[in-house]
Amino acid sequence: xxxxxxxxxxxxxxxxxxxxxxxxxxxxxxxxxxxxxxxxxxxxxxxxxxxxxxxxxxxxxxxxxxxxxxxxxxxxxxxxxxxxxxxxxxxxxxxxxxxxxxxxxxxxxxxxxxxxxxxxxxxxxxxxxxxxxxxxxxxxxxxxxxxxxxxxxxxxxxxxxxxxxxxxxxxxxxxxxxxxxxxxxxxxxxxxxxxxxxxxxxxxxxxxxxxxxxxxxxxxxxxxxxxxxxxxxxxxxxxxxxxxxxxxxxxxxxxxxxxxxxxxxxxxxxxxxxxxxxxxxxxxxxxxxxxxxxxxxxxxxxxxxxxxxxxxxxxxxxxxxxxxxxxxxxxxxxxxxxxxxxxxxxxxxxxx
Numbered sequence: 001x002x003x004x005x006x007x008x009x010x011x012x013x014x015x016x017x018x019x020x021x022x023x024x025x026x027x028x029x030x031x032x033x034x035x036x037x038x039x040x041x042x043x044x045x046x047x048x049x050x051x052x053x054x055x056x057x058x059x060x061x062x063x064x065x066x067x068x069x070x071x072x073x074x075x076x077x078x079x080x081x082x083x084x085x086x087x088x089x090x091x092x093x094x095x096x097x098x099x100x101x102x103x104x105x106x107x108x109x110x111x112x113x114x115x116x117x118x119x120x121x122x123x124x125x126x127x128x129x130x131x132x133x134x135x136x137x138x139x140x141x142x143x144x145x146x147x148x149x150x151x152x153x154x155x156x157x158x159x160x161x162x163x164x165x166x167x168x169x170x171x172x173x174x175x176x177x178x179x180x181x182x183x184x185x186x187x188x189x190x191x192x193x194x195x196x197x198x199x200x201x202x203x204x205x206x207x208x209x210x211x212x213x214x215x216x217x218x219x220x221x222x223x224x225x226x227x228x229x230x231x232x233x234x235x236x237x238x239x240x241x242x243x244x245x246x247x248x249x250x251x252x253x254x255x256x257x258x259x260x261x262x263x264x265x266x267x268x269x270x271x272x273x274x275x276x277x278x279x280x281x282x283x284x285x286x287x288x289x290x291x292x293x294x295x296x297x298x299x300x301x302x303x304x305x306x307x308x309x310x311x312x313x314x315x316x317x318x319x320x321x322x323x324x325x326x327x328x329x330x331x332x333x334x335x336x337x338x339x340x341x342x343x344x345x346x347x348x349x350x351x352x
Contacts, residue, residue, distance in 0.1 A: 011053040015061045018045045023068050030073055038073055042066075043097060050105030058102030066095050143186060146179035153179070178223045185220075185257070188250065189317045196324035203247065203328060207240035210273050210280060216245075217252035224260050225269075233272040241280045241349055247325045248349075254318040255284045255345050262343070263288030275351075279331075282347045290339040299335060322347075 022041040030038060042065035050058035071078060153176040157169060164172070195201045211234050218225060259269050263286035270285040291299060300323045322345075326333045329349055337343040 008056075011057045012060055015045075015049045015053060015057040016064060018049060019061060019064045019068050021045075022065070023072050026073060039069065039093075042069055043101060046101050047105055050102040051109060054109070055102055055106040058106060059099055062095055062099050062102060143183065146183040146186070149179040150176045150183070174223070181220065181223075185253065189254070189321055196321065196328075201247075201324065201328050203244045205242045205244050205329075207242050208245050208248075209240055210234060210238060210282060213243070213245060213249050213252060214271055214273075214282075216249050217256055220249075220253050221256050221260065224257070227265060228260070229268040231268060231270045233270070235274065238273060238275060238280070239351060241351055243329060243349060244325075248329070251322045251325050251347065252282070252284070254322050255347075258318055258345075259284055259286035259288070259343075262286065276348070278351055280349045280351060282349070283344055285342060285344040287342045290341055290343055291335065291337040292339060293337075296335055296337060300333075 019042070022045045026038045026041050042061075045065060046058055046061050049061040153172040157164070157172050214232065214234065218230065256269070256271075263269070267287035269287075271283070272285075273280060273282045275281075300319050302317060302320045323333050326347055326349070331347060331349040333345065333347050335343060335345050
């Protein structure tokens with residue numbers, strides 16, 4: 001509030017300075033012009049004030065201009081005495097014209113601002129429509145891809161089941177199972193995001209061993225992790241932590257899924273947990289490309305994806321969902337990343 005008042009007062013101070021400047025200009029030319037012609041300088045000051053600072057300073061400029069004109073240029077000079085009645089009409093005219101100009105200029109300025117605002121809103125609406133279209137296409141693609149794989153695998157079993165050997169049939173069933181699990185994760189993420197945004201993420205917290213949560217998460221990604229070296233460092237005496245088991249499992253599954261996607265197939269993954277004060281910290285580290293420093297503050301935003309990894313499937317909801325779930329537990333989540341060396345995502349959950 002104080003800053004607004006100071007800014008408003010500063011506009012009036014600048015208006016006063018503008019009138020003083022015009023008076024000095026008039027002093028240089030007053031010998032060659034009739035005093036009434038000097039009115040144009042003050043009208044110019046009113047137009048400038050209205051254009052730059054609005055109605056109030058413009059009207060203030062009009063009033064001060066009349067006073068300055070009377071004092072500076074009307075004989076006898078440097079007094080407020082007016083011997084010639086015609087100057088009274090000049091004062092009135094200057095004041096009325098100044099106020100009218102200030103009103104017209106202010107309205108024009110407002111219309112220009114409103115036009116710019118409407119144009120900005122139209123551009124924002126178009127940008128939102130483009131984003132929604134891109135998101136819809138991405139979601140459709142991510143949903144369609146596993147469905148096509150599942151349909152293809154089941155069709156092969158149904159159509160060619162008699163001609164398939166046992167190993168081929170088992171491989172097709174595995175493909176259908178893996179893709180259905182992937183589809184389930186995608187749909188689960190979309191539902192979780194809807195619940196988070198609606199404020200309907202109801203927690204059912206019970207004391208849990210974090211090793212159990214890690215085990216279930218690894219089991220959900222069993223097929224994706226079968227060729228990976230997983231290094232787990234979780235102390236046996238770590239206290240139980242009160243969490244919603246299924247939701248924190250979702251968090252770890254999303255983080256492990258990201259670690260798999262964004263690191264080389266032959267690289268290792270590291271999962272660790274430790275007690276830090278009154279909190280439990282869980283860290284998942286990969287040996288991937290890392291995240292550029294400028295992208296780290298944005299990766300928890302919905303639908304945000306790092307530019308250089310566009311070919312990797314996903315709609316950019318995983319980390320946003322993780323953040324929503326962790327914060328619902330009154331916890332924190334953050335990322336440490338070094339380009340070309342890997343990324344560590346750390347979750348901190350309170351023990352109480």
